[in-house]
Amino acid sequence: MHYRFRALLPALCSVAWLGTTGAFAQAPANVAKTTAAAKVTENKAWTPPRTADGKPDLQGVWSNATNVPLERPAEGRGGRARGPAQPGTAADVHYDLSQYGLDRAHSKVAEDDRTSLVTTPDGRIPPRLPEAQQRAAARAAFTREHQWDGPETRPLSERCILWPSEGPPMLSPGYNSNVQIVQGPGYVVIEQEMIHDARIIPTDGRPHLAANVRQWMGDSTGHWEGDTLVVDTTNFTDKTAFQGSTDTLHVVERFTRVANDTLQYEFTVEDPHTWAQPWSAKTFWTKTDDHIYEYACQEGNHGMANNLSGARAVERQAEEAARKQSK
Amino acid sequence: MAASLKALTVAAIALASAAPAWCQTTASAKVKTASKTWAVPRTPDGQPDLQGTWSNTTLTPLERPAELAGKAYLTEQEAAEWEKRTFANLTGDRRDGGADADVARSYNEFWRDRGTKVIGSRRTSLIVDPPDGRVPALTPEAQKRVAQAAAAARAHSTDGPEYQNLWVRCLTRGLPMLPGPYNNDFQIVQTPGAVVILHEMIHDVRVIPLDGRPHLPSDVRQWLGDGRGHWEGDTLVVDTTNFSEKDNFRGSGANLHLIERFTRVGPDEISYRFTVDDSTTFTRPWEAEVPMTRADGQIFEYACHEGNYALADILRGARAQEAAQNGSKQGSK
Amino acid sequence: MRNQFQTAGTAGVWALLALAALPVAAQTAYRAPRMADGHANLNGIWQVMNTANWDLRGHAAAMGRVVALGSEDAMPPGLGVIEGGEEIPYLPAAMAKREQNYNNRLKDDPEVKCYLPGVPRATYMPYPFQIVQSTKTIMFSYEYAGAVRVINMDKPTKSPADSWMGWSNGHWEGDTLVIDVTGFNEDSWLDRVGDYHSDALHVVERYTPRSAETMNYEATIEDSKVFSRPWKISMPLYRHVEKNAQLLEFKCVEFVEELLYGPLRKKPRANP
Numbered sequence: 001m002h003y004r005f006r007a008l009l010p011a012l013c014s015v016a017w018l019g020t021t022g023a024f025a026q027a028p029a030n031v032a033k034t035t036a037a038a039k040v041t042e043n044k045a046w047t048p049p050r051t052a053d054g055k056p057d058l059q060g061v062w063s064n065a066t067n068v069p070l071e072r073p074a075e076g077r078g079g080r081a082r083g084p085a086q087p088g089t090a091a092d093v094h095y096d097l098s099q100y101g102l103d104r105a106h107s108k109v110a111e112d113d114r115t116s117l118v119t120t121p122d123g124r125i126p127p128r129l130p131e132a133q134q135r136a137a138a139r140a141a142f143t144r145e146h147q148w149d150g151p152e153t154r155p156l157s158e159r160c161i162l163w164p165s166e167g168p169p170m171l172s173p174g175y176n177s178n179v180q181i182v183q184g185p186g187y188v189v190i191e192q193e194m195i196h197d198a199r200i201i202p203t204d205g206r207p208h209l210a211a212n213v214r215q216w217m218g219d220s221t222g223h224w225e226g227d228t229l230v231v232d233t234t235n236f237t238d239k240t241a242f243q244g245s246t247d248t249l250h251v252v253e254r255f256t257r258v259a260n261d262t263l264q265y266e267f268t269v270e271d272p273h274t275w276a277q278p279w280s281a282k283t284f285w286t287k288t289d290d291h292i293y294e295y296a297c298q299e300g301n302h303g304m305a306n307n308l309s310g311a312r313a314v315e316r317q318a319e320e321a322a323r324k325q326s327k
Numbered sequence: 328m329a330a331s332l333k334a335l336t337v338a339a340i341a342l343a344s345a346a347p348a349w350c351q352t353t354a355s356a357k358v359k360t361a362s363k364t365w366a367v368p369r370t371p372d373g374q375p376d377l378q379g380t381w382s383n384t385t386l387t388p389l390e391r392p393a394e395l396a397g398k399a400y401l402t403e404q405e406a407a408e409w410e411k412r413t414f415a416n417l418t419g420d421r422r423d424g425g426a427d428a429d430v431a432r433s434y435n436e437f438w439r440d441r442g443t444k445v446i447g448s449r450r451t452s453l454i455v456d457p458p459d460g461r462v463p464a465l466t467p468e469a470q471k472r473v474a475q476a477a478a479a480a481r482a483h484s485t486d487g488p489e490y491q492n493l494w495v496r497c498l499t500r501g502l503p504m505l506p507g508p509y510n511n512d513f514q515i516v517q518t519p520g521a522v523v524i525l526h527e528m529i530h531d532v533r534v535i536p537l538d539g540r541p542h543l544p545s546d547v548r549q550w551l552g553d554g555r556g557h558w559e560g561d562t563l564v565v566d567t568t569n570f571s572e573k574d575n576f577r578g579s580g581a582n583l584h585l586i587e588r589f590t591r592v593g594p595d596e597i598s599y600r601f602t603v604d605d606s607t608t609f610t611r612p613w614e615a616e617v618p619m620t621r622a623d624g625q626i627f628e629y630a631c632h633e634g635n636y637a638l639a640d641i642l643r644g645a646r647a648q649e650a651a652q653n654g655s656k657q658g659s660k
Numbered sequence: 661m662r663n664q665f666q667t668a669g670t671a672g673v674w675a676l677l678a679l680a681a682l683p684v685a686a687q688t689a690y691r692a693p694r695m696a697d698g699h700a701n702l703n704g705i706w707q708v709m710n711t712a713n714w715d716l717r718g719h720a721a722a723m724g725r726v727v728a729l730g731s732e733d734a735m736p737p738g739l740g741v742i743e744g745g746e747e748i749p750y751l752p753a754a755m756a757k758r759e760q761n762y763n764n765r766l767k768d769d770p771e772v773k774c775y776l777p778g779v780p781r782a783t784y785m786p787y788p789f790q791i792v793q794s795t796k797t798i799m800f801s802y803e804y805a806g807a808v809r810v811i812n813m814d815k816p817t818k819s820p821a822d823s824w825m826g827w828s829n830g831h832w833e834g835d836t837l838v839i840d841v842t843g844f845n846e847d848s849w850l851d852r853v854g855d856y857h858s859d860a861l862h863v864v865e866r867y868t869p870r871s872a873e874t875m876n877y878e879a880t881i882e883d884s885k886v887f888s889r890p891w892k893i894s895m896p897l898y899r900h901v902e903k904n905a906q907l908l909e910f911k912c913v914e915f916v917e918e919l920l921y922g923p924l925r926k927k928p929r930a931n932p
Binding site for chain 3: 370378496497517521531534549632646
Binding site: 209210211212213214215237 | 717718720739740
């Protein structure tokens with residue numbers, strides 16, 4: 001969970017920051033609570049409205065922000081609820097996160113007092129297989145040596161190719177946690193604001209793409225089981241690497257609207273080259289009145305150019321210093 | 328190429344040996360249809376049927392030769408003599424000289440299709456108007472333009488591909504449809520709404536709509552312009568504009584306005600007349616008539632560019648000559 | 661696409677009406693307008709909407725060959741057009757040349773040099789083509805490089821010499837125009853990633869009208885020197901329906917002169 005913040009800070013490419021210091025304002029009033037009737041336990045008595053072709057209507061703009069960590073923190077005592085973020089903590093002195101919508105506390109979140117999204121008994125992702133650990137170690141070593149070599153060694157978000165939280169599975173990126181669902185006959189389209197990626201999911205039972213066609217977000221097909229949309233995704237590239245996985249990643253997501261403004265989002269992840277068994281997680285999205293804005297990442301990507309030219313400048317300085325020393 | 332040449336040779340022999348009855352038309356400027364019993368066949372949608380493979384090979388030159396000035400038509404006897412003389416002069420199939428001489432001559436009449444006969448009316452030029460059978464004078468501006476272009480071409484002809492002619496560059500044989508030294512073959516296909524002409528060289532297809540649509544916008548220019556057709560009685564009239572400034576038909580380029588008239592005048596002949604109208608180049612419009620006779624066989628693939636060794640070799644040779652003159656070891660292989 | 665709005669009841673009503681209207685089982689195949697000779701009228705300007713010319717197989721997007729062209733030269737993604745599988749059945753001995761072609765495609769793809777595209781590639785070039793059909797002749801005129809094929813609809817004849825576009829003999833099977841093409845040289849490619857053939861190539865094409873504005877195109881490809889068995893591609897052809905649609909000239913020979921002859925210029929061009 002914490003890695004996401006570290007990755008986010010260098011990658012604030014679309015935002016012109018002014019460098020003003022500032023603490024949080026008081027906890028904003030729009031840390032939303034969902035209605036009591038839609039509290040996180042599934043309320044099976046509620047039936048969703050229907051689209052014109054008789055399918056459960058999941059449409060709208062949803063916030064998938066959450067205060068629940070993906071994995072239960074190692075130090076957390078089991079079962080203890082966490083409250084919303086406290087004012088005055090975890091503020092970065094360089095940015096006024098509240099001014100530019102980067103303040104997670106500004107996002108609408110569903111009330112959820114679980115200690116992890118992951119639904120394994122210990123609330124943690126199962127341990128990775130040895131081959132996955134080796135891959136991760138090799139990747140880390142390579143990154144340490146080469147992280148400023150060029151664009152290919154930078155994080156996907158900094159390259160404006162893909163936000164890692166987009167998945168699938170879809171997790172909250174921390175800001176711009178907005179997802180819009182549109183349904184037409186035979187299709188469900190899910191657009192994630194960051195980075196304006198629309199997943200077009202056919203529900204006509206067609207097979208997946210051929211095995212040699214790989215995509216960053218894989219290939220998704222969907223079907224309905226009762227009032228739940230089940231989406232099956234394969235054909236990932238080996239560069240997607242969700243949680244260190246490979247191109248044999250297989251994700252099954254389940255979308256159920258459990259209340260007027262609450263969408264229950266569950267997913268199961270498996271990859272025989274990364275985990276010994278599948279694992280699952282569950283979270284809740286809450287409806288917002290907002291709309292999806294354009295996230296023109298590539299078009300404003302000063303971060304990448306500045307990082308690389310900064311790295312080249314640092315190298316030149318080091319060479320200069322070395323030359324002077326050897327004189 | 329070999330098969331088409333054999334076919335054309337057969338055709339040439341056939342043409343030479345047969346003496347079509349319509350050859351004996353009077354020395355009149357208008358083309359008359361063959362006989363009163365022949366009626367032009369029609370396509371299912373009622374157009375006069377121009378379809379088939381046609382050749383416009385002939386020994387008759389575009390312009391009346393100087394020595395025939397004032398003589399609009401040859402007699403049969405004169406024509407036969409003229410044909411014999413001209414054909415003998417054309418034939419490069421000589422056996423004097425050794426292998427080097429053979430290579431230098433490279434082509435003999437086996438490769439060419441310049442025909443053995445003048446046109447049936449024995450008119451001494453393809454040009455019918457002006458009456459002197461010659462291309463009208465160029466405007467003063469055009470004379471200058473043409474002279475400058477010629478001088479530039481002479482000075483720079485081997486500098487790069489752009490100064491070589493369009494045949495050597497394998498770009499197009501252009502319009503109007505005039506006979507050349509070889510591949511004088513065309514195929515016409517008609518559908519309701521369009522007449523389509525395939526020029527064997529260089530596999531150029533003109534699709535000429537008959538539906539009255541306007542020409543392309545004036546800033547869209549094409550090597551073969553943009554043709555629009557309509558029927559006037561039994562004559563297909565094709566109006567072509569939008570030529571490119573890179574075209575060069577005897578000095579005329581972007582401003583060329585070409586009007587072609589196709590009339591089926593016999594079972595095996597189409598009368599093809601064209602009017603050249605470009606007041607920025609010629610002091611007056613002029614008109615020519617080129618009979619098209621039914622060809623034996625079919626259109627073959629003319630893959631000019633794919634086998635274009637000539638252009639590369641011309642440039643390579645020029646570079647080698649320069650290198651030799653400079654006394655250096657430069658010049659590409 | 662079936663209208664999913666129909667309820668079972670409405671569907672039942674339509675079925676009854678359909679049965680009432682037709683004395684025999686409903687004929688759902690499209691019937692094209694007729695030429696005067698009774699054959700289907702295939703006249704029109706057609707074009708594919710796929711990426712077969714990039715790669716006949718299904719393929720994800722990929723970086724292009726020329727850095728300076730950036731996204732303009734990147735390979736777009738596409739579903740494959742090969743029926744019944746994703747692989748082209750190369751003979752093991754023929755794979756090496758395929759690899760070599762792929763590695764050298766910027767230099768060796770005949771399309772780069774504006775060479776004639778051959779068959780079936782001419783069909784799925786990203787340019788329109790026109791079928792000109794009279795009661796006597798069928799001609800295919802391709803906008804790309806002005807390529808053209810005249811289809812012999814009389815008794816089949818043998819190719820007298822190899823050519824880029826092959827030798828086409830055609831006949832009708834119902835409303836399907838079947839064209840048997842032989843007489844190829846070995847110089848054209850099947851797509852931009854180096855799929856190729858030898859002079860033993862034999863292609864059988866089938867053009868079947870499927871609606872007023874679409875046609876099914878299938879091509880069976882066999883070449884005993886390169887492939888272990890015949891294989892087949894298929895794709896829809898879409899009619900150009902805009903007013904006054906016409907082919908324009910794409911005489912690309914001129915555009916590749918700098919590429920082919922630039923080094924032979926007397927003076928190199930400042931900005932080729």
